Amino acid sequence: MSEPPPHGLQIARQVEQILDTLGVDPAAVSGGSLVARSPIDGSVIGEVVEATVGEARDVIGQAHAAFAAWRMVPAPRRGELVRLLGLELRKAKFDLGRLVTIETGKILSEGLGEVQEMIDICDFAVGLSRQLHGLTLATERPAHRMMETWHPLGVCGVISAFNFPVAVWAWNAALALVCGDPVVWKPSEKTPLCALAAHALLKRAVLRYVRDGGTPPDGLAAVLIGGRALGECLVDDRRVALVSATGSTAMGRVIGPRIAARFGRSLLELGGNNAGIVCASADLDLGVRAIAFAAMGTAGQRCTSLRRLFVHESVHDTLVARLQRAYRSVRIGNPLTPETLVGPLIDHAAFDAMQAALDEARALGGTVVGGEVLDLPGLSVDSAGGAPGAGCYVTPALVQMPRQAGPVLRETFAPILYVMRFGDLDAAIAEQNAVAAGLASCVFTRDLTDAERFLSSAGSDCGIANVNIGPSGAEIGGAFGGEKETGGGRESGSDAWKAYMRRATNTINYGTALPLAQGVSFEIDG
Numbered sequence: 001m002s003e004p005p006p007h008g009l010q011i012a013r014q015v016e017q018i019l020d021t022l023g024v025d026p027a028a029v030s031g032g033s034l035v036a037r038s039p040i041d042g043s044v045i046g047e048v049v050e051a052t053v054g055e056a057r058d059v060i061g062q063a064h065a066a067f068a069a070w071r072m073v074p075a076p077r078r079g080e081l082v083r084l085l086g087l088e089l090r091k092a093k094f095d096l097g098r099l100v101t102i103e104t105g106k107i108l109s110e111g112l113g114e115v116q117e118m119i120d121i122c123d124f125a126v127g128l129s130r131q132l133h134g135l136t137l138a139t140e141r142p143a144h145r146m147m148e149t150w151h152p153l154g155v156c157g158v159i160s161a162f163n164f165p166v167a168v169w170a171w172n173a174a175l176a177l178v179c180g181d182p183v184v185w186k187p188s189e190k191t192p193l194c195a196l197a198a199h200a201l202l203k204r205a206v207l208r209y210v211r212d213g214g215t216p217p218d219g220l221a222a223v224l225i226g227g228r229a230l231g232e233c234l235v236d237d238r239r240v241a242l243v244s245a246t247g248s249t250a251m252g253r254v255i256g257p258r259i260a261a262r263f264g265r266s267l268l269e270l271g272g273n274n275a276g277i278v279c280a281s282a283d284l285d286l287g288v289r290a291i292a293f294a295a296m297g298t299a300g301q302r303c304t305s306l307r308r309l310f311v312h313e314s315v316h317d318t319l320v321a322r323l324q325r326a327y328r329s330v331r332i333g334n335p336l337t338p339e340t341l342v343g344p345l346i347d348h349a350a351f352d353a354m355q356a357a358l359d360e361a362r363a364l365g366g367t368v369v370g371g372e373v374l375d376l377p378g379l380s381v382d383s384a385g386g387a388p389g390a391g392c393y394v395t396p397a398l399v400q401m402p403r404q405a406g407p408v409l410r411e412t413f414a415p416i417l418y419v420m421r422f423g424d425l426d427a428a429i430a431e432q433n434a435v436a437a438g439l440a441s442c443v444f445t446r447d448l449t450d451a452e453r454f455l456s457s458a459g460s461d462c463g464i465a466n467v468n469i470g471p472s473g474a475e476i477g478g479a480f481g482g483e484k485e486t487g488g489g490r491e492s493g494s495d496a497w498k499a500y501m502r503r504a505t506n507t508i509n510y511g512t513a514l515p516l517a518q519g520v521s522f523e524i525d526g
Contacts, residue, residue, distance in 0.1 A: 029049075033050050038102050059224060144509050148503055150503055153179070156183050160246050277441075282312075282445055290470040294306035295417040297341075299342050310420050442466040
């Protein structure tokens with residue numbers, strides 16, 4: 001019998017088959033300058049062709065031209081295209097979900113869950129296409145009517161991060177298309193294959209839309225594969241009405257003022273140093289499960305991952321002991337294996353950042369459990385990204401800190417959970433809020449007073465505040481985003497659609513007189 005192919009070759013063949021099934025042009029992923037690697041084992045899974053700055057400008061011009069036609073299509077007809085995209089995603093869920101796992105390292109159930117999130121936002125957007133609404137407003141003038149109307153905004157540029165390589169695009173694209181806006185997408189350089197696959201599915205939906213009598217304009221949706229210069233094209237081009245960008249706070253500091261300088265709109269989803277509070281009355285069985293997923297899921301690489309935990313002194317020791325047992329029991333390894341709960345970090349730079357944060361925590365008196373490198377035969381990669389050796393598989397770290405200082409105050413995109421004691425809930429809330437980011441938060445309590453205090457205006461200052469559930473795993477029905485250095489943007493559900501449209505206030509005089517507001521008198525001879 002012949003020997004089975006090396007593990008990396010197996011993954012590369014899987015990727016080739018998936019891309020073919022999903023309709024990705026082979027020429028787009030071979031012979032290009034952008035090398036795509038799987039964090040599972042460091043193997044090369046694509047050599048992707050990058051767009052030039054000139055090509056990016058042309059794409060933006062095509063999208064700008066498409067806007068003039070797409071904005072005139074009735075919203076329910078625009079919703080029909082998104083409905084067809086949802087159908088394509090349903091058919092491709094397993095293949096696309098597996099590709100997400102291969103290119104990001106998140107476990108398979110999370111990869112499939114990300115595609116389900118895309119399906120869910122399509123469903124939401126289709127319903128929204130028949131509910132885009134304004135208000136009828138009371139007016140002080142007789143024989144007048146006042147109302148507000150919402151109109152398509154223009155080209156929507158989407159800049160997405162590696163950790164949710166397709167869902168964040170879907171959040172934006174589904175709403176933007178329904179609202180009448182063309183979409184130009186610049187995905188992370190770390191996950192170009194997922195972007196090409198998702199865009200290929202949208203192309204299939206467009207073909208079905210045309211067969212059903214739809215007339216989508218050329219340039220309605222595009223994907224730009226490449227580096228920072230392409231993102232800067234979206235940021236600086238006046239033809240891009242809205243830039244929705246997901247990434248670090250440092251990125252937001254750069255692009256926010258540049259977009260504002262040209263009076264464009266930005267929707268920023270940036271860092272999140274998320275916290276949880278465990279009160280004395282908490283259900284610890286529920287808490288342990290929620291905390292474990294929120295802190296270790298996706299190898300700590302969600303923007304909503306739990307990074308800080310304040311535990312009431314009466315239950316601190318009990319909870320920490322139970323968390324340590326949970327951390328020891330979690331299976332770390334190949335994310336394609338069903339039993340695995342924690343996969344690899346995205347790359348060696350993430351590993352280095354994690355180790356630097358743990359070293360700083362130790363220097364401040366922290367007690368670190370976990371954070372060790374795992375040598376997994378056939379999987380681990382060295383810093384060069386290819387040969388077996390020490391690499392990107394690490395044990396999640398549980399760090400008991402004497403106080404909130406140093407790395408606790410900053411987001412480290414890795415599975416590190418800092419644990420601290422508290423005695424007074426108001427003091428714990430103040431500590432939770434004493435960081436620059438304001439994305440997600442949670443409290444575990446069976447005391448109604450504590451829960452309501454946490455949710456009140458004097459409580460959590462985050463965009464997401466939960467009770468008896470972790471900060472991660474948001475559903476698409478609610479608006480997603482945060483405050484302070486998280487950027488203030490809102491994506492996905494609720495009324496997030498308003499970011500993709502412009503508002504007009506209209507006053508209609510259906511009488512014969514011309515009364516002026518505020519009692520102003522302006523009489524002329526005519």
